Amino acid sequence: MKLIIAEKPSVAKNIADALKVKDKKDGYFEGNGYFITWAFGHLLELFDAKDYDRKMAVWKLENFPFIPSTFQYKVKSDPRNRDKPDNGAYKQLKTIHYLMQRNDVDTIISACDYDREGQLIGDSIIYKIKTDKQVYRLLLNEWTPEAVLSGLENLKPNTEMRPLLDAGISRQWTDWVIGINLTSVATLKYQKGKGKALNIGRVLLPTLKIIYDRDREIENFVPEEYIKLTATFQLENLQTYEGIYAEDGEDKFKKKEQLEAIEQAIMNKNGLVIDKQVERKKEYPPFLFNLSNLQGYITNKYKGWTADKVLKVAQGLYEKKLITYPRTSSLALEESLIEKAAKVLKSAAEDLPYKDEIKFVRSKRIFNNAKVESHSAIIPTYLKPKRLTGDEEIVYRAIKNRFIMQFMPVAEYEETKIQTKVMDTDLSGVFHTKGKIQLVEGWKKVEKIESKDTILPMIEAEDQVVVADQTISSHVTKPPKPHTEMTLLRVMETCGKSYKEEDSEELLGSILSGFSIGTPATRADTIKKLKEVGYITAQNKNLVCTELGRKLVETFPIKDLFDLEFTGRLEKSLSDIEKNRVSQQQFLDVVFQFTNKAVETIKAGQDVTIHQVSLETRSNEALGNCPVCGFKVIEGTKGFGCSNWKNGCKFVIWKNDKFLAAMKKKASKTMVKALLTNQVAFVKGLTSKNGKKFNAYLRYEKNPEQDYFSWKMEFKK
Numbered sequence: 144m145k146l147i148i149a150e151k152p153s154v155a156k157n158i159a160d161a162l163k164v165k166d167k168k169d170g171y172f173e174g175n176g177y178f179i180t181w182a183f184g185h186l187l188e189l190f191d192a193k194d195y196d197r198k199m200a201v202w203k204l205e206n207f208p209f210i211p212s213t214f215q216y217k218v219k220s221d222p223r224n225r226d227k228p229d230n231g232a233y234k235q236l237k238t239i240h241y242l243m244q245r246n247d248v249d250t251i252i253s254a255c256d257y258d259r260e261g262q263l264i265g266d267s268i269i270y271k272i273k274t275d276k277q278v279y280r281l282l283l284n285e286w287t288p289e290a291v292l293s294g295l296e297n298l299k300p301n302t303e304m305r306p307l308l309d310a311g312i313s314r315q316w317t318d319w320v321i322g323i324n325l326t327s328v329a330t331l332k333y334q335k336g337k338g339k340a341l342n343i344g345r346v347l348l349p350t351l352k353i354i355y356d357r358d359r360e361i362e363n364f365v366p367e368e369y370i371k372l373t374a375t376f377q378l379e380n381l382q383t384y385e386g387i388y389a390e391d392g393e394d395k396f397k398k399k400e401q402l403e404a405i406e407q408a409i410m411n412k413n414g415l416v417i418d419k420q421v422e423r424k425k426e427y428p429p430f431l432f433n434l435s436n437l438q439g440y441i442t443n444k445y446k447g448w449t450a451d452k453v454l455k456v457a458q459g460l461y462e463k464k465l466i467t468y469p470r471t472s473s474l475a476l477e478e479s480l481i482e483k484a485a486k487v488l489k490s491a492a493e494d495l496p497y498k499d500e501i502k503f504v505r506s507k508r509i510f511n512n513a514k515v516e517s518h519s520a521i522i523p524t525y526l527k528p529k530r531l532t533g534d535e536e537i538v539y540r541a542i543k544n545r546f547i548m549q550f551m552p553v554a555e556y557e558e559t560k561i562q563t564k565v566m567d568t569d570l571s572g573v574f575h576t577k578g579k580i581q582l583v584e585g586w587k588k589v590e591k592i593e594s595k596d597t598i599l600p601m602i603e604a605e606d607q608v609v610v611a612d613q614t615i616s617s618h619v620t621k622p623p624k625p626h627t628e629m630t631l632l633r634v635m636e637t638c639g640k641s642y643k644e645e646d647s648e649e650l651l652g653s654i655l656s657g658f659s660i661g662t663p664a665t666r667a668d669t670i671k672k673l674k675e676v677g678y679i680t681a682q683n684k685n686l687v688c689t690e691l692g693r694k695l696v697e698t699f700p701i702k703d704l705f706d707l708e709f710t711g712r713l714e715k716s717l718s719d720i721e722k723n724r725v726s727q728q729q730f731l732d733v734v735f736q737f738t739n740k741a742v743e744t745i746k747a748g749q750d751v752t753i754h755q756v757s758l759e760t761r762s763n764e765a766l767g768n769c770p771v772c773g774f775k776v777i778e779g780t781k782g783f784g785c786s787n788w789k790n791g792c793k794f795v796i797w798k799n800d801k802f803l804a805a806m807k808k809k810a811s812k813t814m815v816k817a818l819l820t821n822q823v824a825f826v827k828g829l830t831s832k833n834g835k836k837f838n839a840y841l842r843y844e845k846n847p848e849q850d851y852f853s854w855k856m857e858f859k860k
Contacts, residue, residue: 144247146178147281148239150255150264153462154286155181158254161291170238178242182255186232186239187216187267189319191225202327208742209324210735214316216267223797240272253301254281257518258470259721260664262304263311269301280304285467287524310721317713317734321345321704324738328745329699329753336756341695342676345710346661346669348695351678352705353634355688355696357626364622369395372402374574375612376414376563382600383611386563386574394575395618402615405572409565409610416606417573418562425555428548428586430474431509431520432541434663435636437469439629440541442684450628450667456538457521464526466542470664471518472636475511480519484510488550490525491543497588501550509549517721522546533834544589554585559599565610625685628670635660635669638711659714660707694753701741766812767819769794770845776819783815793850796843802854806830818843823857 149155155172159165164174171180192199195211218228218236243251251274253265262280269278279298283290325343334341372388387394388405396402432440437457438450457469476484485503492498523543531539559578564570578599581587587594626634638659661669670686673679678692688696696705703709713734719725765775766783771794774787784795796810796818803810807830817824818841827838840857 144176144178144245145250145252146180146242146245146248147252147254148265148268149179149181150184150261151462152181152183154254155179157286157288157462157464158291161286161288162295170235171242178245178248180239180242181235182239182264182268183232183235185219185264185267186236187271188219189315190215190217192323202331204328204331204746207324207328207746208739210320210738214319216271223795236268236271239268243269243272243274243276249276251276251278252281252295252298253278254283256470257282257284257468258664259307259311259314259662259717262307263315266301266304266308278302283468284518285524286462286464287526289525306721306723309727310717313720313727313730314717316731318345320734320738324742325701325704325745328742332745332748333698333751333753334756335752335754338754338756339676341754342672342678343699343704344669344672345704345713346665347672347676347678348699348704349660349707349710350631350635350666350669351673351688351692352696353631353707354626354673354679354686355693357623358688358693361622361625366622367620369397369618369620370399370402371395371616371618372405373614373616374409374414374563374565374610376574376608377611378600378602378606378608380600384561384576384578384599384602386561386576388572389575390572399615399617405570406613406615408568408570409613412565412567412610414563414565414574414608414610416561416602416604416608417564418560419602419604420560422558422560423555423582424558425553426585426587427508427553428551429545431476431522431549432545433472433474433520434469435472435632435666436474437521437538437541438667439632441538442628445537446684449671450632451671452534453538454664454667456534457542460535460539460542463528464524465528465539466524467522468518469521470662471516471521472659472663473515473518473520475514476509476519476522477515478510478512481505481510483525484522487523487525487546490527491523491547492550495547497551500552500585500588501547503550506549532832548586548589551586551589552583554581554587554594555583556581556594561599561602563608625682625687627684627686631670631686632666635666636663638707638714660710661714691754698751698753700744700748703737704741766816770819776815778812783810783812794852796852814841 147155147158149158159167159172159174159179162175162177162179164172164177164179166172166174171178173179190211192209194215194217196209199206199209218233221227221229242248251269253262253269255261255265265280278301280301280303281291281294281298283294322342322344326340329343330341371394373385374388375383375385377383388402430436434454434457438453441453442448442450454469457466460466461469488501488503492501495501521542523539523546528535528539557580559580561576561578563574563576565574576599578597579594580596580598581594584594624630636659660666670679673692674681677689678695679686680689699705716725716730716733720727720730763775763777763786765777765786767776768774769776769785769787769792772785772787772792774785774792776783776794777786779795781799782795782797785792788795796815798810800810808826808828814824814826822844823840823842825838826841829837829839831837840859842855842857843852844855845852
């Protein structure tokens with residue numbers, strides 16, 4: 144028998160479906176020569192500092208820096224009680240290890256995601272116990288039945304994946320060491336009052352600095368006024384066109400008097416068309432999506448979307464076998480995917496009104512091994528979705544449309560440039576006019592992209608014209624725009640290297656491969672965390688620093704952590720470990736030395752307050768009686784809990800309860816009072832998976848066999 148370990152239950156189900164295994168047991172599938180089991184992402188996590196040494200349970204400056212001589216792992220903690228292991232993770236780990244040790248299992252196959260984290264998740268579980276059985280790796284970019292069966296025919300020995308594991312471990316240990324040490328020391332040194340820690344992170348701070356720098360640019364921007372002169376020219380047939388006056392190619396002028404003199408000089412004068420250039424130009428479709436570009440596109444186009452939400456929806460589509468692996472930085476496909484892409488295109492194009500214009504091509508713009516970093520760009524699979532939620536529809540349609548665009552005709556337009564000289568004047572400049580007409584709509588049909596045409600009358604060189612009107616207009620230079628999630632993701636992707644907002648996606652995709660802030664998988668989480676810890680805030684689509692974020696950038700003394708170059712070099716080194724170009728130990732030595740030095744710098748530095756935690760005064764108003772012990776239930780910072788908690792009563796309704804959060808609700812005082820008084824609460828404005836609002840009666844009841852409470856929903860007429 145072969146044992147396959149997937150990263151999530153949904154992926155295990157996809158593998159079972161492909162192998163036609165239908166017999167589901169407690170924690171695994173069995174049949175046709177296979178056991179198929181699963182993790183829930185990470186089942187194991189690194190020890191907390193206090194697990195190594197009890198004195199670390201209390202934060203004291205003299206206890207830092209703290210770097211374990213060997214890093215150890217434990218079953219991941221219960222999110223409600225960090226001192227206890229998560230029951231579900233513990234049970235599933237036991238199931239996996241039981242299957243691994245069965246005498247009838249001769250082969251173990253890790254089928255976790257094909258990336259650093261996936262390698263780490265699989266290997267941490269497999270090598271937690273000693274095994275002399277052969278371990279293989281299933282490396283897939285999609286979970287369609289065809290891909291699963293093909294992948295099982297082409298397994299790799301897991302030993303070949305060691306560099307990927309080393310990179311995953313190095314990332315994990317680095318973030319633990321920098322995060323634990325600098326967050327603790329910074330909080331002790333720079334925060335007054337008890338509250339959330341002052342969060343310091345390897346990826347968090349340079350991302351904050353990008354937003355801070357843009358905010359400062361906007362604040363320090365001094366607007367400059369400039370003037371333009373526009374003339375209206377009339378042809379013999381009385382048709383008109385406009386031209387803007389320019390000298391040596393410059394059409395913006397500082398002195399109004401200069402243009403006023405020209406305005407007077409050209410009034411009612413004749414003009415001559417001295418040059419006409421007509422050029423037919425091609426517009427290629429935007430490149431296939433990588434994760435950052437997909438997140439940027441969706442967050443920019445649709446209100447209320449965040450990069451984190453795009454990733455979650457895309458991950459769901461991937462696990463439903465509808466798209467390829469989403470956590471990619473590539474804008475092209477591997478050349479080995481040519482046949483697969485042709486099959487996908489045939490399936491995607493079947494019902495389209497313009498399907499006759501879609502032609503499969505083996506273009507280097509689409510298929511190019513040199514442009515693929517680990518994973519190919521995101522495309523649909525050949526499977527057609529049967530049912531999608533509103534959110535899934537938005538993300539799936541964007542990916543499908545972008546794929547189809549690559550095989551549509553190239554859009555073409557005609558650009559006309561005209562130069563008009565006013566006669567009988569001593570002007571050194573001429574008037575410039577541009578016209579544009581879309582000739583071939585091509586790929587723009589896919590998303591009904593409308594081109595703005597500027598249609599000129601029929602004009603030829605040497606045509607005589609008359610100045611019919613002239614206007615001087617004042618303009619002011621505009622400050623840079625605040626960062627949005629789209630622009631921030633682009634700067635993170637390229638570490639700010641050679642980046643201008645008008646740069647082409649192709650250039651962005653090729654800048655310093657591996658030299659970035661974070662990875663496609665972690666950038667969305669970084670933006671989300673910056674909001675959660677209060678360093679930035681969202682104002683509509685714009686991201687701006689809070690007062691706390693600004694203070695941190697201006698005061699925190701470890702400037703390397705704000706430096707894009709420094710962070711980029713660390714990320715590049717992780718990428719090089721993955722490619723077996725840099726040793727893991729070399730990298731970790733650098734990180735540990737940096738951490739030790741940073742801690743000593745903070746400890747020896749000036750005592751300043753970056754964050755003053757204001758103590759929220761909460762009334763101990765009783766909301767009702769605890770259903771477990773009868774004591775009063777009161778409001779706390781994170782939830783509504785029993786006042787008898789010191790004696791062990793665990794009753795609590797969390798403010799960010801996951802069941803309620805899934806329906807976009809938070810527990811409120813009113814809701815809790817109703818539940819405690821009437822055992823039921825009528826809750827309005829819940830949101831379904833499809834985004835529809837509804838009302839329901841909720842109960843919060845103790846499970847008869849356990850200590851846990853769970854929600855029940857009712858609909859009464």
